Amino acid sequence: MLSNLWIKAAAQHRLMYECTWLGRPIIQFPTDVLAIQELIWTIKPDWIVETGVAHGGSLVLSASILELLGRGHVVGIDIEIRPQNRSAIESHPMAKRIRLIEGSSIDPATIAKAKGLIGDAKTVMVVLDSNHTADHVRRELELYAPLVSSGSYIVVHDGAQAWVSDIPRGKPEWKDDHPLIAIESFVAGNPDFTIDPRWTRLGITSSPNGFLKRRVS
Numbered sequence: 001m002l003s004n005l006w007i008k009a010a011a012q013h014r015l016m017y018e019c020t021w022l023g024r025p026i027i028q029f030p031t032d033v034l035a036i037q038e039l040i041w042t043i044k045p046d047w048i049v050e051t052g053v054a055h056g057g058s059l060v061l062s063a064s065i066l067e068l069l070g071r072g073h074v075v076g077i078d079i080e081i082r083p084q085n086r087s088a089i090e091s092h093p094m095a096k097r098i099r100l101i102e103g104s105s106i107d108p109a110t111i112a113k114a115k116g117l118i119g120d121a122k123t124v125m126v127v128l129d130s131n132h133t134a135d136h137v138r139r140e141l142e143l144y145a146p147l148v149s150s151g152s153y154i155v156v157h158d159g160a161q162a163w164v165s166d167i168p169r170g171k172p173e174w175k176d177d178h179p180l181i182a183i184e185s186f187v188a189g190n191p192d193f194t195i196d197p198r199w200t201r202l203g204i205t206s207s208p209n210g211f212l213k214r215r216v217s
């Protein structure tokens with residue numbers, strides 16, 4: 001209950017816009033940043049595919065952990081990469097591990113470009129953080145889950161949108177339109193994926209039920 005209250009207060013005060021990672025603004029709660037670095041260190045992916053770039057903070061986070069692992073690349077997909085963000089990302093010390101694709105995450109041309117980059121990489125992880133409507137996230141899950149390798153993860157951010165529709169800065173429509181709806185229906189129809197509670201064990205998260213593990217085959 002306290003975690004839920006903190007999430008509401010934090011969303012109202014826009015605390016997810018407060019932090020940077022290696023100089024780039026990252027739109028995440030600190031506990032989710034901790035979870036993502038643990039996950040990348042555990043999975044050691046060859047490629048991370050991320051939808052939703054914004055200022056590039058989450059891309060730089062992924063790239064920096066890959067850099068410490070000495071392997072891997074991250075591709076960021078966004079419908080609009082503003083010139084100042086592109087230039088900051090492309091001139092960042094972690095840029096060598098980052099690729100950018102501009103386009104809607106659910107456009108077949110975007111998916112084709114992402115597939116072209118990851119090729120036949122053995123270990124692939126996906127993070128979804130673009131448009132958070134249920135329909136969009138459901139479509140992203142259908143399109144990107146097949147890229148996820150055995151034992152790896154697809155992370156769906158911002159399911160907590162469901163809990164903040166009633167704060168002054170929230171939107172009433174979020175009550176019935178949020179990523180948790182997409183997660184629930186996807187998992188119900190895809191027994192290959194299960195919700196792994198390990199990565200949200202700190203309670204405070206913007207991604208409840210958002211860490212989906214692909215069964216080891």
Ligand SMILES: C[S@@+](CC[C@H](N)C(=O)[O-])C[C@H]1O[C@@H](n2cnc3c(N)ncnc32)[C@H](O)[C@@H]1O
Nearest residue numbers: 026027052054057058078079104105129130131
């Ligand atoms: C919450 S921000 C991403 C935050 C970033 N992952 C981070 O942690 O710093 C959402 C981003 O999704 C992008 N976006 C919205 N609709 C999209 C779509 N259909 N395809 C790709 N990106 C989209 C927006 O332009 C915005 O930059």
